[in-house]
Amino acid sequence: MQQQVQNIEYSASLNPLKQVEVTTNVHKFGGSSLANAQCINRVVEIIKNNAKLNDFIVVSANGKTTDQLFSLLECVDDKDQFTVQLEQLKNDQAALINELLDSSQAAQLLQQLDKDITFIDVEFSNAFTSNRNDVLAFGELWSARLLATVLSHNVCQANAIDARNVFILDSTNNFQLNEQLSKQNINAEKLANHLNIFTGFIASDELGNSHTLGRNGSDYSATIAAHLLNAKNVTLWTDVNGVYSADPRIVNTARKLFRLENSVAKELGRLGNPILHANTLKPLTTHNIHLNVASSFEPQDSGTEIGAFGDIAKSEISVTHNNELIKIDSDEFDARILEQINTRFQPIYQCQNKTCFVISQQFADLALHYLQEQGIKFSIKNVSLIAVVGYQIANRGEIKARFKRALKHTDIAQFVGSSNGHSLLAFFEHESSVELINNVHSQVTKDSRNIGVVIAGLGNIGKRFLELLPAQLARVHALENVHLVGLATSKKALINTDGIEVNQALELFQKDGLAYNNQLLLEWLSHHPYDELVLVDITPSEQFSNLYQAFFEQGIHVISANKCAGSSSTATYNKLLSTQQSTGSQWLVNTTVGAGLPVNYAIKDLLNSGDTINEVAGIFSGTLSWLFSNFDGSLAFSELLQNALEQGFTEPDPRDDLSGLDVQRKLLILARLAGFELELEDIECQNLVPSSLINLSVDEFLTQANELDEYFADKLLEAKQQNGCLRYVARFSKTETGYRAKVGLEILANAHAFANLTPCDNIFLLTTNWYQDNPLIIQGPGAGRDVTAGGLHSDLVNLCRELAVKTKEVEIKGIN
Numbered sequence: 001m002q003q004q005v006q007n008i009e010y011s012a013s014l015n016p017l018k019q020v021e022v023t024t025n026v027h028k029f030g031g032s033s034l035a036n037a038q039c040i041n042r043v044v045e046i047i048k049n050n051a052k053l054n055d056f057i058v059v060s061a062n063g064k065t066t067d068q069l070f071s072l073l074e075c076v077d078d079k080d081q082f083t084v085q086l087e088q089l090k091n092d093q094a095a096l097i098n099e100l101l102d103s104s105q106a107a108q109l110l111q112q113l114d115k116d117i118t119f120i121d122v123e124f125s126n127a128f129t130s131n132r133n134d135v136l137a138f139g140e141l142w143s144a145r146l147l148a149t150v151l152s153h154n155v156c157q158a159n160a161i162d163a164r165n166v167f168i169l170d171s172t173n174n175f176q177l178n179e180q181l182s183k184q185n186i187n188a189e190k191l192a193n194h195l196n197i198f199t200g201f202i203a204s205d206e207l208g209n210s211h212t213l214g215r216n217g218s219d220y221s222a223t224i225a226a227h228l229l230n231a232k233n234v235t236l237w238t239d240v241n242g243v244y245s246a247d248p249r250i251v252n253t254a255r256k257l258f259r260l261e262n263s264v265a266k267e268l269g270r271l272g273n274p275i276l277h278a279n280t281l282k283p284l285t286t287h288n289i290h291l292n293v294a295s296s297f298e299p300q301d302s303g304t305e306i307g308a309f310g311d312i313a314k315s316e317i318s319v320t321h322n323n324e325l326i327k328i329d330s331d332e333f334d335a336r337i338l339e340q341i342n343t344r345f346q347p348i349y350q351c352q353n354k355t356c357f358v359i360s361q362q363f364a365d366l367a368l369h370y371l372q373e374q375g376i377k378f379s380i381k382n383v384s385l386i387a388v389v390g391y392q393i394a395n396r397g398e399i400k401a402r403f404k405r406a407l408k409h410t411d412i413a414q415f416v417g418s419s420n421g422h423s424l425l426a427f428f429e430h431e432s433s434v435e436l437i438n439n440v441h442s443q444v445t446k447d448s449r450n451i452g453v454v455i456a457g458l459g460n461i462g463k464r465f466l467e468l469l470p471a472q473l474a475r476v477h478a479l480e481n482v483h484l485v486g487l488a489t490s491k492k493a494l495i496n497t498d499g500i501e502v503n504q505a506l507e508l509f510q511k512d513g514l515a516y517n518n519q520l521l522l523e524w525l526s527h528h529p530y531d532e533l534v535l536v537d538i539t540p541s542e543q544f545s546n547l548y549q550a551f552f553e554q555g556i557h558v559i560s561a562n563k564c565a566g567s568s569s570t571a572t573y574n575k576l577l578s579t580q581q582s583t584g585s586q587w588l589v590n591t592t593v594g595a596g597l598p599v600n601y602a603i604k605d606l607l608n609s610g611d612t613i614n615e616v617a618g619i620f621s622g623t624l625s626w627l628f629s630n631f632d633g634s635l636a637f638s639e640l641l642q643n644a645l646e647q648g649f650t651e652p653d654p655r656d657d658l659s660g661l662d663v664q665r666k667l668l669i670l671a672r673l674a675g676f677e678l679e680l681e682d683i684e685c686q687n688l689v690p691s692s693l694i695n696l697s698v699d700e701f702l703t704q705a706n707e708l709d710e711y712f713a714d715k716l717l718e719a720k721q722q723n724g725c726l727r728y729v730a731r732f733s734k735t736e737t738g739y740r741a742k743v744g745l746e747i748l749a750n751a752h753a754f755a756n757l758t759p760c761d762n763i764f765l766l767t768t769n770w771y772q773d774n775p776l777i778i779q780g781p782g783a784g785r786d787v788t789a790g791g792l793h794s795d796l797v798n799l800c801r802e803l804a805v806k807t808k809e810v811e812i813k814g815i816n
């Protein structure tokens with residue numbers, strides 16, 4: 001059982017790193033989630049992993065129990081049938097109890113079950129005249145008692161509560177909930193340091209009569225309980241894994257909506273969404289309760305969170321349809337009748353001149369009966385609806401235009417914006433076809449995928465990347481739905497699921513960033529609310545690169561400037577590649593070699609075109625290129641090194657350049673891209689750092705860097721004596737038996753192609769089958785803030801372009 005040892009928990013919604021006060025949470029499990037012993041065991045696991053003591057667990061009746069009870073009530077004139085069905089019901093319940101508990105644990109529940117079955121039998125003899133709801137209540141009662149007993153024996157103390165002792169409906173006021181009394185009751189009934197298992201669906205009035213809360217009443221029970229308990233979160237654990245941008249059984253490109261603004265969710269419920277029900281959402285208005293829809297069959301999946309959010313969540317658009325509506329027309333409606341219609345039949349639409357309204361067919365009989373009773377003359381028509389729903393969508397001209405475009409070839413009876421502005425409604429006098437619904441969905445949601453970006457590393461290159469981000473987001477169409485949602489350095493992180501204002505990102509990071517650890521970061525990343533999440537790694541950290549495996553497992557995309565993962569061991573690297581490919585994550589590494597130069601892209605293109613890479617050679621270090629191009633003896637080598645550091649060319653620790661490690665890593669990355677399998681140690685490497693400087697801190701090394709001067713002065717003299725120059729060269733070539741790979745200092749003739757570079761330039765010579773006598777050359781600045789940050793932006797744009805054309809079909813699990 002997950003007990004909060006300290007009195008803190010982490011906010012799941014906006015800033016996951018922020019500690020918030022512990023509050024009561026409510027979890028609701030529907031009938032299909034509790035259908036059999038296996039399902040109940042799964043629910044116990046979910047409770048262990050997601051609930052804490054003092055939380056409320058609201059349960060529906062197991063599986064089809066409510067249907068069985070309804071069926072018994074129908075048997076009023078058929079004793080034989082009643083007896084058979086009652087026996088079946090008893091056996092089913094007893095079997096469930098016996099499967100989940102040993103005989104001593106089960107005894108009391110079985111005894112209680114016998115009593116309940118006798119009660120139903122007696123009620124049958126009375127023709128169920130007065131206590132129908134008492135019979136129906138057994139479904140939830142049995143479910144709550146069983147779960148409480150299983151939890152008590154296996155997890156922690158649990159207490160079953162009969163909601164009829166809590167929720168009191170006022171029979172003198174349209175059976176509205178008596179909030180004050182119900183609040184007192186819930187506080188009196190709950191037990192501290194227990195899990196409180198609460199029956200959904202049922203309530204009673206002040207006279208003690210049982211009532212049910214109607215279709216999907218248990219969801220409603222959960223949100224009422226949350227409201228009375230001042231709970232912050234309600235999770236509806238159900239058989240679907242969230243709310244989609246359209247019914248995924250019909251639209252297989254529907255997107256899961258990870259977050260839905262309260263008012264939009266209510267609108268979906270009002271229009272007949274099969275998961276969100278208008279009543280369930282009613283209690284959410286009063287305080288800031290977040291409602292989560294999650295799957296008990298796939299509890300690790302992020303579901304849909306409903307609450308108060310910022311602009312990113314508010315931009316979500318969905319399409320809902322309803323073929324089971326009737327339109328009632330009359331010119332005899334007066335204010336009193338309209339008020340009754342509004343309170344009793346939840347109209348989806350009412351015409352402006354008040355001569356018609358549209359209601360769900362489930363209310364049709366009641367509504368028609370009511371109008372007849374009132375002597376109103378009216379006509380009715382079956383109609384259907386396709387609605388586009390989103391925050392203040394009625395005011396979004398471009399969506400309205402796209403919706404209309406999708407309906408171009410269809411007869412529309414009415415096209416209106418809802419009075420609350422959150423939906424555009426098109427009514428038809430025929431059923432909406434699957435094709436039409438798909439067409440509307442693809443037209444109105446076509447670029448609504450949200451991409452979150454997290455930047456790790458805000459140093460030399462990271463800061464420049466961030467500086468360039470606002471202009472890129474404003475300028476590049478492919479980045480239209482890209483949102484900066486996280487920033488991290490080694491010490492602190494800022495995550496804001498609602499988006500971090502890009503123009504003030506660094507200030508916000510300084511002000512609001514919080515200490516974090518990788519575990520916390522991974523937890524958030526595994527439940528992020530975006531269609532796609534991109535992590536831009538601009539750290540030099542091997543430890544951070546060890547998280548890639550987890551990122552790829554979560555389907556997160558990575559853009560690396562960090563070279564560690566690309567040059568890790570073959571086993572690690574291959575595992576990363578295979579995970580990345582299996583989950584569809586993208587891994588872009590262009591800046592790991594040559595900064596912004598497109599050498600990685602060039603190698604990939606050559607291979608794609610059927611060519612073979614036979615040799616890669618060149619100057620791969622911007623720092624060493626700059627140093628050796630400028631080193632003519634007029635300044636000490638260590639002075640030049642300091643200068644290269646200040647210009648942002650070097651690694652955070654310049655010994656990674658001087659030791660050859662940086663070049664060795666780059667050669668390995670390119671060789672792997674070219675299709676060779678080798679380890680870093682397979683590349684011979686000349687280390688230019690003397691042993692006296694190896695074990696120092698970076699600061700100590702820089703202070704003592706003049707120890708390098710004599711060695712390099714001698715080397716320069718040697719080169720001059722040979723009429724040559726010093727260059728640190730990388731060479732890889734395919735041989736008959738495998739390959740040869742080395743990086744090291746060479747004296748080159750002054751006329752050599754590698755000798756005549758602009759300081760800091762890299763040069764890559766690619767010798768291939770097709771570029772044999774005249775190798776392909778890529779040359780240009782190979783290090784520095786602008787070119788590297790620019791290269792990372794190029795990767796981001798390329799990635800977003802790929803993601804824009806990615807189609808993801810919904811896998812329907814659990815939806816029936």
Ligand SMILES: NC(=O)C1=CN([C@@H]2O[C@H](COP(=O)(O)OP(=O)(O)OC[C@H]3O[C@@H](n4cnc5c(N)ncnc54)[C@H](OP(=O)(O)O)[C@@H]3O)[C@@H](O)[C@H]2O)C=CC1
Binds near residue numbers: 460490
């Ligand atoms: N300079 C260049 O031209 C090029 C550089 N690169 C690569 O870019 C990367 C960054 O270089 P540069 O900006 O110069 O480095 P800096 O040292 O200037 O900045 C590094 C940043 O990474 C952060 N960081 C370090 N470790 C971690 C960690 N474990 N988790 C999260 N954040 C961490 C640091 O945070 P803190 O401040 O808290 O330590 C700092 O913000 C390197 O991998 C480098 O090889 C690639 C191509 C070209």
Ligand SMILES: N[C@@H](CC=O)C(=O)O
Binds near residue numbers: 591595651662782
């Ligand atoms: N320190 C590196 C930076 C780019 O990778 C270099 O100098 O090339």
